[in-house]
Amino acid sequence: xxxxKIERNEKYHTGVLIGFGVLLVFLVLLPFWGDxxxxxxxxxxxxxxxxAVMWNLLAGYAGVMSIGQQAFxxxxxxxxxTLAGLWGVPLIPSILLAGxxxxxxxxxxxxxxxxxxxxxxxxxxxxxxxxxxxxTAQSDYLxxxxxxxxxxxxxxxxxxxxxxxxLFWWIALAIVIAALLIAYLWLRSSRGLALTAMRDDxxxxxxxxxxxxxxxxxxxxxxxxxxxxxxxxxxxxxxxISPTSAYDVNEWTANIIFIVVxxxxxxxxxxxxxxxxxxxxxxxxxxxxxxxxxxxxxxAILTMLKMPQGVWGLIYDKTQxxxxxxxxxIVN
Amino acid sequence: xxxxxxxxxxxILIGGLYALFAAGLSLxxxxxxxxxxxxxxxxxxxxxxxxxxxxxxxIHAALSVVFVLPFMALLGYSxxxxxxxxxxxxxxxxxxxxxxxxxxxxxxxxxQIFTADDRKLDFGNIEIASMQIGNISIGWYSILVFxxxxxIIAGLQFISYKTRIGRVLRATADDPEVAQVxxxxxxxxxxxxxxxxxxxxxxxxxLFAAWxxxxxxxxxxxxLIAFEVVVxxxxxxxxxxxxxxxxxxxxxxxxxxxxxxxxxxAGHIAFIIILVLRPAGIFKxx
Amino acid sequence: MTLxxxxxxxxYYLDFQALYGVSISLDxxxxxxxxxxxxxxxxxxxxSLAGWVPVERECVTFDDESIGGFAAExxxxxxIASVPEGRRLFHSLSVEENLLMGQESNRSGxxxxxxxxxxxxxxxxxxxxxxxxxxxGEQQMVAIxxxxxxxxxxxxxxxxxxxxxPTIVGDICRTLPVLRDKGVSMIVVEQDVRRALDLSDxxxxxxxxxxxxxxxxxxxxxxxxxNAFFGV
Ligand SMILES: Nc1ncnc2c1ncn2[C@@H]1O[C@H](COP(=O)(O)OP(=O)(O)OP(=O)(O)O)[C@@H](O)[C@H]1O
Ligand SMILES: [Mg+2]
Numbered sequence: 001x002x003x004x005k006i007e008r009n010e011k012y013h014t015g016v017l018i019g020f021g022v023l024l025v026f027l028v029l030l031p032f033w034g035d036x037x038x039x040x041x042x043x044x045x046x047x048x049x050x051x052a053v054m055w056n057l058l059a060g061y062a063g064v065m066s067i068g069q070q071a072f073x074x075x076x077x078x079x080x081x082t083l084a085g086l087w088g089v090p091l092i093p094s095i096l097l098a099g100x101x102x103x104x105x106x107x108x109x110x111x112x113x114x115x116x117x118x119x120x121x122x123x124x125x126x127x128x129x130x131x132x133x134x135x136t137a138q139s140d141y142l143x144x145x146x147x148x149x150x151x152x153x154x155x156x157x158x159x160x161x162x163x164x165x166x167l168f169w170w171i172a173l174a175i176v177i178a179a180l181l182i183a184y185l186w187l188r189s190s191r192g193l194a195l196t197a198m199r200d201d202x203x204x205x206x207x208x209x210x211x212x213x214x215x216x217x218x219x220x221x222x223x224x225x226x227x228x229x230x231x232x233x234x235x236x237x238x239x240x241i242s243p244t245s246a247y248d249v250n251e252w253t254a255n256i257i258f259i260v261v262x263x264x265x266x267x268x269x270x271x272x273x274x275x276x277x278x279x280x281x282x283x284x285x286x287x288x289x290x291x292x293x294x295x296x297x298x299x300a301i302l303t304m305l306k307m308p309q310g311v312w313g314l315i316y317d318k319t320q321x322x323x324x325x326x327x328x329x330i331v332n
Numbered sequence: 333x334x335x336x337x338x339x340x341x342x343x344i345l346i347g348g349l350y351a352l353f354a355a356g357l358s359l360x361x362x363x364x365x366x367x368x369x370x371x372x373x374x375x376x377x378x379x380x381x382x383x384x385x386x387x388x389x390x391i392h393a394a395l396s397v398v399f400v401l402p403f404m405a406l407l408g409y410s411x412x413x414x415x416x417x418x419x420x421x422x423x424x425x426x427x428x429x430x431x432x433x434x435x436x437x438x439x440x441x442x443x444q445i446f447t448a449d450d451r452k453l454d455f456g457n458i459e460i461a462s463m464q465i466g467n468i469s470i471g472w473y474s475i476l477v478f479x480x481x482x483x484i485i486a487g488l489q490f491i492s493y494k495t496r497i498g499r500v501l502r503a504t505a506d507d508p509e510v511a512q513v514x515x516x517x518x519x520x521x522x523x524x525x526x527x528x529x530x531x532x533x534x535x536x537x538x539l540f541a542a543w544x545x546x547x548x549x550x551x552x553x554x555x556l557i558a559f560e561v562v563v564x565x566x567x568x569x570x571x572x573x574x575x576x577x578x579x580x581x582x583x584x585x586x587x588x589x590x591x592x593x594x595x596x597x598a599g600h601i602a603f604i605i606i607l608v609l610r611p612a613g614i615f616k617x618x
Numbered sequence: 619m620t621l622x623x624x625x626x627x628x629x630y631y632l633d634f635q636a637l638y639g640v641s642i643s644l645d646x647x648x649x650x651x652x653x654x655x656x657x658x659x660x661x662x663x664x665x666s667l668a669g670w671v672p673v674e675r676e677c678v679t680f681d682d683e684s685i686g687g688f689a690a691e692x693x694x695x696x697x698i699a700s701v702p703e704g705r706r707l708f709h710s711l712s713v714e715e716n717l718l719m720g721q722e723s724n725r726s727g728x729x730x731x732x733x734x735x736x737x738x739x740x741x742x743x744x745x746x747x748x749x750x751x752x753x754x755g756e757q758q759m760v761a762i763x764x765x766x767x768x769x770x771x772x773x774x775x776x777x778x779x780x781x782x783x784p785t786i787v788g789d790i791c792r793t794l795p796v797l798r799d800k801g802v803s804m805i806v807v808e809q810d811v812r813r814a815l816d817l818s819d820x821x822x823x824x825x826x827x828x829x830x831x832x833x834x835x836x837x838x839x840x841x842x843x844x845n846a847f848f849g850v
Contacts, residue, residue, distance in 0.1 A: 059425065063425075065424065065425060065428055067369075067432070112604060112607060112608055115607060115608075116563070116607070118424035118428075119361075119366075119367035119424050119427075119428055120367065120559075120563065122367070122369070122428055123367065123369070123555070123556065123559040124559075124563075124607070126552070126556060127556050127559070127560065127600050127603060127604070128604075130553075130556060130596070130600055131597065131600045131601065131604070134593075134596055134597040134600070135597070137593075138593060138594075138597070249552065250436065254432065254436050257429065257432060258433075261429055265425070289444065290440040290443050290444060291440070291444065293436055293437075293440045294436070294437050294440045294441060294444075296436075297433040297434070297436040297437040297440075298433070298437065300429065300433045301415065301429075301430050301433040301434070301437075304419075304426055304429050304430050304433070305415070305418050305419070305426075305430065308426065496718075499711065499715050499718060499719065500719070500722065502708070502710055502711060502715075503708040503711055503715075503716075503719050505710075506708040506709055506710055506711065507706055507708060509670070509690075509706075510702055510706045510708070511708075511719070511722075512670075512689070512690040512691050513668055513669075513670060513690045513691075513694060513700050513702065514691075514694065514719045514720055514722045514723065514764070514768070515691045515694045515695055515721075515722035515723030515724065515768065516691060516719075516722045517689075517691050518691075
């Protein structure tokens, strides 16, 4: 009997690893070479990247097309304002709890929404986010429609504004690394195969013994927890939160979808490339008001129609490099 | 008490309009299997068009349909023909992402042109005139809107079942490949379906624009209403859609009666409850 | 006179090649049978003719015009109508509406719902019945009627007998000469070798995407055809 083995494409593996190492050192040291505004931008980028990685896992791998992730970003933001700001819980536990709350909320939400298929799930998730928004806006404790500011005294206890920027950056970096690692290890494991099988054919996958509902729920839970963490850290950085900014579908979902589509849906690297392209575009188009969203929308539509594999797909076709080796092939 | 009755009647009357929002969405889904995420923003585009036509030409708001409907038909046809047809028959993701992209473009385009100010169409005296039955007063405008909605839904039903284009649409919905082998130009048919849906949207856009004010950002809430109605009513039945519209209208009205800020919330919650109790909608399986 | 021909036709489903250099020819007034085992490429051949599978322009000629790769709706407008594999009625349309769909190609001629009901009287009583609520035989009749409503010069008929009771198959086979007399030439896919030889003037046997035997139906020996069928 011939001997088959499953191998991953690990071209330039060592080079890639060294590259990651250097980059990581460089990023960790950012507060020592970058100024406050660079740190804030980097924090925001990290947050977007973490959201994009998770949305890619949802839509690109598990076939769960959510347009409601802003619900969990908002919950995370409000949770951290309540815990750290109003109740005096220390910073790190507050942020972790914010992620936990968002993740736990995803369970009932998922159980209800997964009764809807494909496109219907998408809008259902949006309805859910609207419910979160309207409920939050009803709560006087959370500042109702006008929202709340993070108490200055508590903010000062985290350090002056530069120290805070550095602290938040490190936390954001940790969140995005965690998101990337989770996604990568998940997809490398047999669960990753199950996800892809589900996305390609739900019925066939469940016939092969894949528990579709449980897999979807797990991914949804993790993605929502990460959204909660991101909401927590990004709104801490802003020191202000309101229902419309916390549950903003354009900010937390449209942008993220565009990032993933332009970078490459169903490829981990796509989220990274997409995030970079997004921030470059936003920088260039900053003077044009909401035109940048129009242009972004156009680029995303064109990508979807003409280049559905995205920018990273194009790079991969040319070079066959995977930064996060996932492709399996059978060798004799 | 009579205030509650009033509220519920008001809910029923606006429910007809909600059914119109949903009719377009469900027509497009029925024929193309595409959930059009730009649906709400297209409705709002229609409202702005009506607003522009009325204010530039100084005509009565109701007359603006003369401009709005052909424009909407053309817009729907071209979007389908030029963009969406390329995504029909693929998996669910491409059409969703593309229509989402269109939604964002429309929304921000309108924002650039019209700013975020509140607008409202003015239908004149009929908006304040009302009919008095005992303690209950019903606005003539609400009645007009409801009658229009029913007439249009009946019209859609007639087109579907009594005309050649309706037959072709239903056949294409069943099996686009075979329809093509029978001689149907399916790309054209899809585009016609979108054009019809957009005409329905145009009518509801004009009627709703006088009912309540709107901004370029009102699209998503229209989309969510349309979607909730479709799910509540169950897919594929136009009368189910009407029931769905009335249910949502009454739920919202009741919520608003309890607390003005709960109006939208009550609608969403009714939707979730029905989703949990009857995933296929209330009209299915009866 | 040759009506419809393929010349060295190759057909693909994405990367998978299903037909290799297939050449067949149909004369006016002829009935040609295509036989071959499951997966041989019979349906693919008919689909290539009907514009359902993309092929090279020059590979298909009809009335001396190259029509390979034309869109399906154009092909039927030229007079090539199909009874698809599995019948594929429009399930939410009534029998009558299904028949009317056959007129979408806008070709003029004698066929109408009434003449179809003359050909298959059972359908008359089922006019209002939905496509999904018919027996297999009734569905096959509707599918044939629907194709005839296009007033075709050529009828592409996939799986004449599959899944049908013998008496129904007999009924349908008896209509073929009637149709031929009305000027409809036919390419019929049929798995039953004996029946294929009986009903046709000329036979092609396909195996793994290639023609491996062809000839006049009355000159071919049954055993030769059967051997070709199984690739012996
Ligand atoms: N849509 C498709 N995509 C990919 N491959 C296909 C498709 N349809 C058919 N094939 C392949 O093409 C080959 C020929 O199929 P085809 O349907 O033409 O065979 P057939 O002779 O009609 O068989 P049957 O008697 O089972 O109907 C088969 O190997 C089949 O697997
Ligand atoms: Mg076949």
